[in-house]
Amino acid sequence: EFLGITHPLEQVRVKAVIKNFTPDNIKDSTAYQIPVVNIFFDLLFDDSPPSNEQLKDMLNTFGLLAALLLTVAMSIPASFDYDELDDALERFEVAPYAAYLNGTALIQELQVSSAVGVFGLGATIIAVVVMLIITAIPQWASQSKARIKYWHWARWTVLWIILNLILGAFGTFQAFNRMVMLKFTDFYLAEHSSISVFNPESSFVFFFGLGLLWLLLPLIIILLGMG
Structure with missing residues (x-):
């Protein structure tokens, strides 16, 4: 058995991939030459997992930022009532607004952006909490074979967290902009x-x-x- 794989042909294929995907090959890749990107690339694709403390610090930072932004993202739709949106629609039906902006489209963009912000940041928090729970397991704290094997898959969860945090932050700022356009x-x-x-x-x-x-x-x- 190799990394939980029992089929001989699959073992050969996985071993070949691991052999070719060495740290030297990683550092020669294009992604490794891009500033900032190379930091996360090294984190996710380096052979050895980050230490437990490093992972906790990173997850706590992501979780705190997501939680702060989530409070903003959830408050934006709640700042409107039906009459206010109805007045905004009427305002964008006449000049000079009608020639440049569409009230219905703005409200739809507000809804979509708010949803992207809330669900993206919510997914970030959920994933962070699950990862933090896993880091509390004793076997995870040591550089054991089980931890290295698990990191092979868990790193994609970290990437999921990063992408959702970026997407959620963008959606929140976008929703804020649409709120300003509708209110002022x-x-x-x-x-x-x-x-x-x-x-x-x-x-x-x-x-x-x-x-x-x-x-x-x-x-x-x-x-x-x-x-």
Whole structure:
């Protein structure tokens, strides 16, 4: 038996994959040369699992961030009532809003973005809790064969956590932007009958211009510094 596999042909195939997928090959891959990405790539595809403390610290950080964002994501839909949404629909049926934005589409985007934020962050928290429970098992705390074997599959759960956290955060910010567009007047649009992506006075598209740049600026600085 090899890694729980009993069929001889499957054992040969898996051994060949493991033999070819060595740390040297990993470090020669394109993903390993990309700043920031290589950190997670090394975490997920290195032969030895991270220590128990490293994994707990990472999971606690992901869980805390997801929990904080989840409170925001769940509060955004609750900030509207039926009459407020009905008034927003009427406002976007007349000029100058009607020429640039659609009220029905905005409400649908608010619903979808809120759902993406809530369920993405919720999935993150659930996965984090399950992983933290597993790390409390004594066999997991040691670098045993069972732990190494389990990490071969558990690393995909960590990747799932990271992706859901990113997706949930994006959905939350997107929903917040749609909330602002539905609740408040864009005075730049009202005065000029046009929108400006990189003008902070045009609040409707601020998220797609300066606002988006603001969110991504720390990542851009990190990438430039590590490049």
